[in-house]
Amino acid sequence: MSAAPGAPLLSIDKLARSFGALSAVAGVSLAVGRAERRAVIGPNGAGKTTLFNLITGQLAPSGGRVVFDGVPVTGLAPHAVARRGISRSFQRNNLFPGLTVLESLRLAAAADGRGSYRLFGDVARLRAPLDRARETAAAVGLADRIDAPAGALSYGEQRQLEVGIALATRPKLLLLDEPTAGMSPEETDRMTRLLVGLPREVTLLIIEHDMDVVASLADRVTVLHYGEVLLEGSFAEVKADPRVYEVYLGSA
């Protein structure tokens, strides 16, 4: 069952999470349409990563609902959310240190479960995950590093792998948490081109601090502040709004 074509792919309704007295996410509602590219911005502590954690099941919400492709996914375990078609990359590299690029991507590609419980039988015979792994490696610009162990990659390459692992699961919705974090200008450039070049079937929801990336990539921007949605609009609209500057420049 999936939502009607015009309906949003991801629909979040008054999602909330507190830690004791601290409200990290205080009632966020937003809707992301199919094939949309949405950026979520806001100062540190605005609740952006917490929002991602709530969507993908790493954290249980204290209130609110998440509906994905017509199906409620609120509070599901991370692997169940991933199976529904939501995949995410992490702000800090969350890789498989001892595995090569190919092995990492193949694991992600094979996560739909078919064949993975087989106790005997050669892993190399599973063609589909292997092919998808190679495609993904090419898509994230790691085709020539495919046999390198994750630990041997440069930081920028590791961020590429970080996105690659999430992408290899062929998600309908890809959540990217600061994909260009800590990157040099060249690496950021490369990552931006990579993200712009992603197929439109993959809907993007991306947390970013780098406004150039947001400008190149985002159809719409949502601004979060203190766990709430401050405003939403196109990049130009958000850029022009004085409230956004206040929020970033620290009267907050």
Add this chain to the structure above:
Amino acid sequence: MAFAPDFFAQALNGLAYGVLLFLLSVGLTLIFGMLDVVNLAHGSFYMLGAYAGLTLIGATGSFWIALLLAPLLVGGIGALLERVCLRPLYGRPPLDQVLLTFGFIYLFEDLVKWIWGGRIRSIPPPDLFKGSVTLFGATIPSYRLFVIAFGLAVAVLLWLLIERTRLGAIIRAGVFDAEMTAGLGINIHRVFTAVFAFGAALGGLSGVIAGPIQSAYPAMGAGILIPALIVVVVGGLGSLKGSLAGSLIIGQAETFGKAWLPDSAMLIIYVVMALVVLLRPQGLFGRPLK
């Protein structure tokens, strides 16, 4: 009502045993809370405390000197262990640290066997508490009453230390988030060593006090480790309150269990532990797990 004096005597036994468990498990839970290390060698500190007590009483003739010095000695051994063997492992996966402490169980037990021999060595209680007292129709060794009073006094002192002093605040912060605490400019490595040594000393204290009740034998460390682990799980990892609650509960459960259902006593305790882990993994007072 011949039943009542027995019941009362058992309850006091359970309380005394609970005190021993408490002193031991406090160290275990603090070490885990702060350093993220399950110190499987913690039972060894208990054993070392008992033997140190034995030797010191033999050398000085005074239980009270032993009570003071033995924990310091065991604390010193703990500090050495942490500094020399555990600290190099902090970058490594936590399992390496657990395995290391597991290896020390063998080391300590055999060292003790080597130095003191494998026989059970009895330890006399101090002259002040050599006799018995009759309460509610039951005859109770006065030493047990001392143990109970002493344990509660230590519990109060610990509470004051942890809740009311700056050192205690550092410890609480470290238990909550070691990385952040280090970020505050506190030499976290020194605090780690201090907490480990402190935990070891408490374990040693438990051992000295246990001596007149349980006597000293090389396998006593391994024997009390499992109940201590159960206490820590039931009470909640990293929680002082939890250690107290857990050791009182397990102390009574084990004592009454052994008296009434000797065949299934330990079994019941293990089942209780399994249930706690399943239904409320953070224990009574531990931090919620997710």
Add this chain to the structure above:
Amino acid sequence: MSPARRAVVLVALGLGVLAVAAFPWVAGNYPVKLLQEILIWGIFAMSLDLLMGYAGMVSFGHSAFFGIGGYVAALALKQSAGVVSALVLPALASGLAALVIGFFSIRVGGVYFIMLTLAFSQMFHAYTFQVAWLGAEDGLVGIPRPTVAGVSLATTRSFHLYLLVLAGLAALALWRIVRSPFGHVLRGIRENEARMEAVGYAVGRYKLLAFTVAGTLAGLAGALYAQFNGSITPDAFFWTTSGEALLMVIIGGVGTLGGAVLGAAAFILLQSLVSTYTERWMLILGLTFVGFVLFAPGGIVGALRGRLGLRA
């Protein structure tokens, strides 16, 4: 691995198997017994390595399944000394136990997993130590060797070949499992469990399956041990049994399978050597344990790989 190197390894392996098989014909009773112990403990240690080295689950209670296998074999063989008693029933019993214990222990993972598994094995020890119908402290004795396919295994030579075949099958099975899709999922879990969850794997289920397979093989080892010794005692459940297996895996090299067997050999030979000179076996064990954890975390295989320059 290049074809030339593979050929060398296969030839070496073949010669090794032949040497082990021929042992009872060329060597005396004591060395043969040592070798048989190595085979049995090798199976036990390999099963633990599957758990530790491939799924990343450190269990301190693996002796639970060793003991269950031993006791079930003992009870069954006294009724009827055939294959079913010797192998099938112990494997089923330990597998079932692993499923149940694993179900509870895996739900909590990490530190709690260590403590629960330790507690469960001690539970079994406490029970078998107390109850009369299992021989209490003395355990069960007079366990007959089974008769398999009409051949009685009472003689050293026939039993030796039986052990070798079973050890070989266990090793082969584990080797295949480790290379299978399932084995690769386990590796991913060991490398980064949280990411595996985030990517869509129901990690708990895989861990439970690994735990059950490991427990079944450990039970098999325990059953063979009961047949080897003719007796089984509560010691089989004691935490020291788990500890010895842990040490074997660490000495040999975690996550290498072959290392577990090497570790078993090193341990048993060392124990035999050391106990002729000194009583301080536990001390040496502890020092070895600590030494390997601190200085040689890759174990023997890790050191060898370093020397030969092989990729990990």
